[in-house]
Every structure is written in structure tokens, then in C-alpha cells.
Amino acid sequence: MNKYLDAYYRVSTKGQKTEGHSLESQRKTSETLAERLGLVLRPHDEGAKSSTLKNVSGENIRDALDEIKTGIEDGDVQNIWIVETSRLFRNRLDSITFETMFLEKYSCQMWVGDNSEPMKFGKKEDMNILYAFRQMMDEEESRKIRRRSIRGKRHLLENHSKDIPIFLGGTPTFGYKNESKRWVENKEESKWVKWMFREYAKGLQTIEIKNQLDSMGISPRRTKTGLWNIGTIQKMLGNESYTGLKRWFDKDNEKEYVYQIPQIISESLYQKVKKKLSENHRVADNNKKHFSILDGFLECSCGLKMSSTSKKRTWGTTETYFCVHKQRLWRGETLHKCNNEKSLNRKPTDDEVVKLVKGIVKNSVILKEQFKEEVLSTKVESDKEIKKEVKSLEDKIRRNQKSLENTVQNIAKQEIERIQGRLDESIVELVLRGLNEEKDHYERERLKFIQEIKDLDERKQWLDWLGQYGDFLKQKTSTEKKTKEWLSGLIQKIVVTPVYGMDRDGKKAVQKGHTFTIIFKMKIVDDRLTYLDEGNKGLGYELTFGKQRKKSSVVDFMTGRGKNKKKRIKYETPSKVHSESLNNSGII
Numbered sequence: 001m002n003k004y005l006d007a008y009y010r011v012s013t014k015g016q017k018t019e020g021h022s023l024e025s026q027r028k029t030s031e032t033l034a035e036r037l038g039l040v041l042r043p044h045d046e047g048a049k050s051s052t053l054k055n056v057s058g059e060n061i062r063d064a065l066d067e068i069k070t071g072i073e074d075g076d077v078q079n080i081w082i083v084e085t086s087r088l089f090r091n092r093l094d095s096i097t098f099e100t101m102f103l104e105k106y107s108c109q110m111w112v113g114d115n116s117e118p119m120k121f122g123k124k125e126d127m128n129i130l131y132a133f134r135q136m137m138d139e140e141e142s143r144k145i146r147r148r149s150i151r152g153k154r155h156l157l158e159n160h161s162k163d164i165p166i167f168l169g170g171t172p173t174f175g176y177k178n179e180s181k182r183w184v185e186n187k188e189e190s191k192w193v194k195w196m197f198r199e200y201a202k203g204l205q206t207i208e209i210k211n212q213l214d215s216m217g218i219s220p221r222r223t224k225t226g227l228w229n230i231g232t233i234q235k236m237l238g239n240e241s242y243t244g245l246k247r248w249f250d251k252d253n254e255k256e257y258v259y260q261i262p263q264i265i266s267e268s269l270y271q272k273v274k275k276k277l278s279e280n281h282r283v284a285d286n287n288k289k290h291f292s293i294l295d296g297f298l299e300c301s302c303g304l305k306m307s308s309t310s311k312k313r314t315w316g317t318t319e320t321y322f323c324v325h326k327q328r329l330w331r332g333e334t335l336h337k338c339n340n341e342k343s344l345n346r347k348p349t350d351d352e353v354v355k356l357v358k359g360i361v362k363n364s365v366i367l368k369e370q371f372k373e374e375v376l377s378t379k380v381e382s383d384k385e386i387k388k389e390v391k392s393l394e395d396k397i398r399r400n401q402k403s404l405e406n407t408v409q410n411i412a413k414q415e416i417e418r419i420q421g422r423l424d425e426s427i428v429e430l431v432l433r434g435l436n437e438e439k440d441h442y443e444r445e446r447l448k449f450i451q452e453i454k455d456l457d458e459r460k461q462w463l464d465w466l467g468q469y470g471d472f473l474k475q476k477t478s479t480e481k482k483t484k485e486w487l488s489g490l491i492q493k494i495v496v497t498p499v500y501g502m503d504r505d506g507k508k509a510v511q512k513g514h515t516f517t518i519i520f521k522m523k524i525v526d527d528r529l530t531y532l533d534e535g536n537k538g539l540g541y542e543l544t545f546g547k548q549r550k551k552s553s554v555v556d557f558m559t560g561r562g563k564n565k566k567k568r569i570k571y572e573t574p575s576k577v578h579s580e581s582l583n584n585s586g587i588i
Contacts, residue, residue, distance in 0.1 A: 005030070005039035005111070006068055007081040008088065010046035023047070026083045029114055033081060036116055044068055072102045079118075081111045086142055150252060157248065158412035161259035162405060168248060173241060174221055175264050183246070183261040190264045192218055193242060196233065197265050201272045205280075206233045238277055243270050245401050257412075259405050267397050268390045268453045275454070293350045293484045294321065294494065301497040302338035304328070308346060319346035321496075340498040342511050342558040349557050353516060354483060357490060360550055364524040366543050386456050393456075397449050404442040411435045492519045499554045513556035517549055525550045 007030035009023050023045065034041040046064040065088070071077030082088055089095040103110055109118040149169075156166045165183040172178050175193035177186040196209055210228045219226050240247070244263030249256050290310040298306035300323035310319045322343035328335060361367055411432060418428040477483045495517040500509045527546035532539045 002076075002078045003040050004042045004077070005034040005037060005079050005081055006042045006044060006071065006077045007034070008044050008046065008064060008068060009083075010064070010087050026087075029083060030081050033111060033114060033116070037079075037111075039079060069102060072106050072108050075106070077108065078106075079109050079111070083113060085112060150250065153248065154250065157257045157259065158409065158416065161257065162409045165246070165261040166259065171221060173239065174236060175242065176262070185262040185264060193236065193264050197237065197242070197269050197273050200237055201269060201276060206230050206237075209233055234277065237273050240270065243267050244398070258401075258408050260401055263398075266390075266394050267450060268394060268457065271450060271454050272457055275457075290319070291480060292319075292321070292346060293480050293487070294346075294353060297487065297491060297494045299493050299495050300325065300338060300340050301495055302336060302340060304335075304338070306496060310346075320344060321346055321349060323496075339500070339511075340496065340514075342498070342514075344496070344514060345557045348555075352552065352555060352557070353494060353518065354477065354487070356516070356518060356550065356552055357487065358477070360518075360520070360525055361490065364527055364546075365529040366522070366524055366527045366545065369529075369543060390453055390456055393449050393453050397446060400442055400446045400449065404439065404446065407435055407439045407442060411439065490520060492521055494518050511558070513554045513558065515554055516552040518552075520548050520550070523548050 007026070009026045009030075011023060027043065030043070031041055044064040044067055068077055068080060072080075085095060088098060102108060111118050153168050156168070160166055167178045167181045167183050172183070172186075175186055175190040177184050177189075192213065196213075199209060200206070207230060210230055210233055213228050218228075220228050220232055236242075241261065242264045243266070244260055246259050246261045247256055248259075290308070292308040295308050298321055300306050302323065302325060304324050306321050307324050308319070308321050310317060320343040323338055323340045325335060325338035325340070414423075414428055414432050414435065417423045418425065477486055497515050497517065498511050499513050499515060501512040502508070503510045523545035525547040528544045529541050530544055531541045
């Protein structure tokens with residue numbers, strides 16, 4: 001027997017770090033036992049990690065346990081300690097496999113808890129009944145504790161959450177506190193939550209928010225250094241609970257409970273931040289050292305984003321846009337097939353898209369009208385109207401949340417009545433059908449209100465854009481960075497679709513090029529001005545919105561070794577039609 005006692009520490013959740021068999025408690029027990037056995041303690045701290053967490057191959061992801069296994073195989077680990085058998089595995093088959101393939105095979109001893117005697121393993125054919133029995137007892141105890149916890153949460157939600165913002169345990173979200181098992185706003189923290197949301201919506205980056213919070217001495221909940229983590233801030237900014245709507249999903253019954261807690265931020269602000277998070281996520285790439293005009297706008301027709309790259313070759317630098325499908329497949333993700341096999345040469349792609357957008361903007365009668373001086377006064381009036389409409393929608397959402405919660409409570413009561421047999425099954429089914437339809441109605445209504453808020457915010461952004469970009473078009477596209485900023489005020493995204501045709505021999509389909517579908521923020525594609533009386537134009541006119549989408553002709557900007565392709569090709573649609581269309585829109 002070697003001189004070391006290799007202790008394995010693990011808890012299932014972050015909350016258990018300081019509860020029950022906490023990491024600190026496990027450490028103290030192992031220290032006492034090591035001293036009693038006259039062995040030198042070697043800790044292997046797994047931290048807070050679920051026993052069911054697996055990688056893409058279906059194997060458990062536990063680095064400290066893998067370290068112990070390797071040590072056993074190398075002969076360096078001969079004595080291990082755990083606080084209870086479920087710390088290693090909750091599945092009995094996994095436990096017996098570990099005992100057979102590691103403990104028994106390499107004559108390794110194992111201590112459990114504060115027992116001074118190592119576990120006694122019988123012969124292989126005995127299947128180690130004692131070890132398996134202890135494992136079963138630990139599994140059942142874990143299940144019993146979980147069942148009791150889930151039952152308690154169900155009872156509270158079904159009977160009290162309508163009137164009380166029930167706190168279900170764990171560590172309260174930053175901005176809240178637990179008072180008598182109720183969610184209560186923590187005024188000292190919530191003011192910083194509001195600040196974070198407001199500043200992020202205005203354009204402050206998460207790293208800048210972190211730096212300001214750190215410099216002001218505002219500490220997060222769990223921290224060894226007292227400093228904020230960017231991931232924590234992003235998670236907070238995406239937390240719907242701050243709008244006052246809390247959700248809890250019961251995995252066993254596959255049922256979602258919805259109830260209200262104190263509201264810290266408005267639904268409007270939350271949706272603004274949510275949209276900005278999504279946009280920033282698309283363009284985030286810490287490894288990039290190059291600038292690309294269309295980064296963040298391009299989306300492959302397979303639904304994934306397109307990224308950009310700049311690489312130096314022996315013959316020069318290649319700059320391309322490509323779908324991230326292959327990269328994500330290499331990471332082990334399961335994805336639908338992507339037919340976009342060719343990357344795009346960056347420069348001609350940028351030129352083509354910018355020229356197409358310029359043509360649309362140049363010929364938009366709506367933009368020409370709104371570029372006039374009266375836009376400024378219209379903006380002020382519209383701002384007031386938009387704020388008033390948003391406030392009205394926020395009130396509707398609060399009433400909707402209350403109605404939704406009430407319906408969920410009624411559904412729960414009916415299910416209790418059915419379980420206890422106090423009502424006829426057919427009557428309960430009829431009532432539940434109606435209540436579930438009502439619940440679906442409130443869910444749809446809430447989504448409708450949220451979408452209306454998004455639309456209003458989009459309108460306000462558009463008006464802001466008009467005020468900012470009401471100058472000359474050339475000035476706004478004089479540099480690449482200005483061009484990108486100009487595009488961000490105009491377009492939502494650009495969908496890139498591969499186009500296939502037969503090869504020269506007519507034997508197989510090959511990719512011939514791409515098309516770009518530009519989706520604008522307003523319906524300015526083919527918009528028009530219609531005079532009320534062509535014979536008397538002084539009577540005025542009406543502006544008619546067009547479409548939001550503009551699809552390009554097929555282009556071949558696919559990259560090739562040592563050269564940059566830029567070739568417009570004829571494909572399916574007659575080139576004359578395309579040429580006329582492009583001339584009419586001011587592109588060529």
C-alpha cells in the first residue's frame with residue numbers, strides 16, 4: 001500500500017457546495033481519516049458537477065474522476081476515499097464496472113465516509129453484493145430526497161403562487177432576496193440590475209459593464225475575487241424573470257408552472273436587450289483581427305450564421321465569408337445538412353451587396369420623403385406616441401401575466417380534483433380542455449403584445465436612424481466602418497443561398513454560385529408614390545409601402561486557389577430581365 005489517500009470530492013449543484021455533504025465537509029472528513037490511517041491526503045476536487053453530465057460520445061465528463069482512474073492504472077493511486085458511493089456513480093451498473101475494472105483489477109482499496117476499514121469486495125462472481133447494496137441504498141435515498149423536494153414545490157405552486165411570489169429554494173437571483181420563502185426585490189441590488197439593462201441597451205458592452213461594476217465595488221453573489229464574470233452578466237441580461245414572470249418546469253410531469261414575482265425591468269427594455277444580445281452573439285468572435293463589412297448580417301440558407309476569415313497564403317491573402325456548418329459538425333453538434341459548399345470572396349460580395357442596397361435606398365420614395373426637414377419634427381411627435389403605446393402594452397402584459405397565472409392555477413386544481421376522485425372524469429376532461437385552450441390564448445396574446453413592443457422599438461430605431469443618416473449617401477459610405485454602420489440602420493439580415501446546376505458533361509449537379517436575399521427593416525423595396533389626381537398633382541399624393549426583401553441575381557463569387565473570382569452568370573432567369581431590373585433600381 002502506498003502512502004497516499006486519494007480523496008474524491010463532488011457535489012451535484014452549486015447550491016450543495018455549502019449544504020449537507022458540502023465540499024468543505026467532505027474535505028474535513030477525509031483529512032480526519034487520512035490522519036487516522038497515517039496516510040498523506042491527496043485531494044481531487046470535482047466541484048459542483050452533475051453525475052449525469054455527458055459528452056457527445058455519451059461518456060461522463062468528470063476530470064477529477066478521470067485523473068483517479070489514470071492514477072489507478074499507472075499504479076500511483078492505491079487508496080481512494082469518497083463520502084458516499086453515490087459521489088462516484090448513481091447508476092449501479094457504472095459502479096460495479098468501476099469496482100471490477102479498476103478497484104479489483106488493480107488491487108485498489110476504497111474507504112467510504114468516516115469508516116476506518118476499507119470496503120470488502122468479494123469474488124468477481126459474487127457481484128460484490130455489499131457494494132451493490134450500498135449503492136442501491138444511496139440511489140434510493142437520493143431519489144427519496146428529490147421526490148420530497150419536487151412534491152413540496154408542486155404543492156406550493158399549485159396552492160399559493162397565485163397570491164404569493166413563492167421562492168423554491170437555492171440562491172436568489174441577483175436583484176432579489178428570500179424573505180420567508182418569498183421573492184422580494186433587493187433594492188440595493190436591483191438598481192444595478194436596472195442600470196445594467198439600460199446601459200447595455202444604449203450600447204455599453206458587457207466587458208465595459210463588468211469593469212464599471214468592479215471599479216465601483218459592486219460584488220456579485222458568488223465570487224472568490226469579488227469581481228464580475230462576463231458570462232454572469234450575459235446570463236442576467238437574458239433572464240426573463242426580471243420582467244416579473246417566473247417559470248418552473250416539472251420534468252417528471254412535463255408541466256410548466258408560471259407565476260409572478262416582483263418586476264424589476266419592463267418588458268420593452270428586456271426585449272431591446274434580448275435583441276441586442278442576439279445581434280452581438282452573431283458577430284462575436286474573439287479570434288478575429290480583421291474587419292468585415294457584412295459580418296453579423298450574412299446568414300446561410302441552412303439557418304446558421306456565416307463568418308469571415310482572412311488568411312495569408314504564399315500567393316497572397318484570401319478573404320472569405322463561409323458557413324460555420326462544418327466547424328460546428330467538428331465540435332460534435334447534430335445539424336441538418338447544409339448545401340452551401342463554397343465560400344464567398346469577401347471583396348466582390350461586399351461590393352455587390354452595398355451596390356444593391358444603395359440602389360434600393362436611392363430609388364425609395366419613402367426614404368426621399370422622410371429625408372426632408374419635417375422628419376425631425378415628426379420624430380419628436382412619434383417618440384411621444386411610441387412611449388405612450390409601449391406603456392399601454394406593458395400594462396396589458398401585466399394583466400395578461402395575472403390571467404395566465406390564474407388559468408395555470410385552475411388547471412392544477414382540476415387535476416387535483418381528478419386525482420382525488422372528487423369530480424367525474426368526463427367533467428374534469430371537459431373543464432381542462434377549456435382551461436388549456438384559455439392558457440394557450442393567453443400565451444399567444446402575450447407573444448402578440450411582446451411582438452408589438454418589438455415593432456414599436458423597431459420604429460423608434462428607424463426614426464433615430466433617419467435623423468442620423470439624413471445627409472448625403474456618399475458621405476455615409478465613405479469608409480468601410482461607416483458603410484457597416486449605415487447598413488445596420490437599414491437591414492436586418494442577408495440570406496445567402498447556393499445555386500446548383502449540371503456540370504459540363506451534364507452528369508451531376510455542382511454549385512454554380514449564390515444569391516443574396518436582403519431583408520430590410522422597412523418595406524422600401526419597390527415602394528411608390530401615387531398622386532391623388534394625375535391631372536392635378538397639387539391635390540397631394542399617397543406613399544405606398546413596398547416589400548422588405550430584395551433578391552439578387554445569381555452571382556459567382558466563389559473562391560479559388562490563387563485567384564479571386566468575380567463573375568456574374570446567366571442562370572435560369574433570363575439575363576435581360578435581370579439587367580433591366582438592375583438598371584431600374586439604379587444598381588448598374
